Amino acid sequence: QVRVVESGGGLVQAGGSLRLSCTASGLTFDRSIMGWFRQAPGEEREDLSCIDWSGQITYYKDSVKGRFSISRDNAKNTLYLQMNSLKPEDTAIYYCVAGGSCSSFTYSPPRNFRGQGTQVTVSS
Numbered sequence: 557q558v559r560v561v562e563s564g565g566g567l568v569q570a571g572g573s574l575r576l577s578c579t580a581s582g583l584t585f586d587r588s589i590m591g592w593f594r595q596a597p598g599e600e601r602e603d604l605s606c607i608d609w610s611g612q613i614t615y616y617k618d619s620v621k622g623r624f625s626i627s628r629d630n631a632k633n634t635l636y637l638q639m640n641s642l643k644p645e646d647t648a649i650y651y652c653v654a655g656g657s658c659s660s661f662t663y664s665p666p667r668n669f670r671g672q673g674t675q676v677t678v679s680s
Contacts, residue, residue: 557582558580558581558582558583558654558655558669559580559581559582559671560578560579560580560581560652560653560654560671561578561579561580561671561672562576562577562578562650562651562652562671562672562673562674563576563577563578563579563674564576564577564674565649565650565674565675565676565677566675566676566677567677567678567679568642568676568677568678568679569678569679570642570643570644570678570679570680571641571642572642572678573638573639573640573641573642574639574642574676575636575637575638575639576592576636576637576639576650576652576674576676577634577635577636578590578592578634578635578636578637578652578671579632579633579634580633580634580635580652580654581633583654585630585633586609586630587609588609588654588655589606589607589608589609589654589655589656589657589658590606590607590628590635590652590653590654591603591604591605591606591607591615591626591652591653591656591658591663591665592604592605592606592626592635592637592650592651592652592653593650593651593653593665593670594646594648594649594650594651594676595648595649595651595673596647596648596649599648602617602619602648603617603663603664603665604616604617604619604620604624604637604650605617605620605624605626605637605663606626606656606658606663606665607626607627607628607635607658608658609630611627611628613658613659613660614626614658614660615658615659615660615661615662615663617663619645620639620646623639623640623641623642624637624638624639624640625637625638625640626638635652637650639676642676642678643678644678644679644680645678646676646678647676647677647678648675648676649673649674649675649676650673650674650675650676651670651671651673652671653665653666653669653670653671654666654669655669
């Protein structure tokens, strides 16, 4: 059974940075597409970013492009999301997800998979 545990969220002022981590188990991590999505209360989920198994292919939603950076450490079964220049509209619960399809132009994660998430709150 695939399991992911997200961490690193918190409260930060606008313009600040956070680094989220996601540790995965129950899968062949170094052959898995990994990604992040977020969901704010009452809002649709946003599929933010993905990375292929090698780390050479990444995708970013326009709303975070240039501010967020996804990376992975296959030796540690860990996925990261470096978030810079945070804005109040980035406030949401952030979730890590395994699988789906990822290219430089689009990301389609599984819709029925999520961990417990980590809360990110950006104050103005």
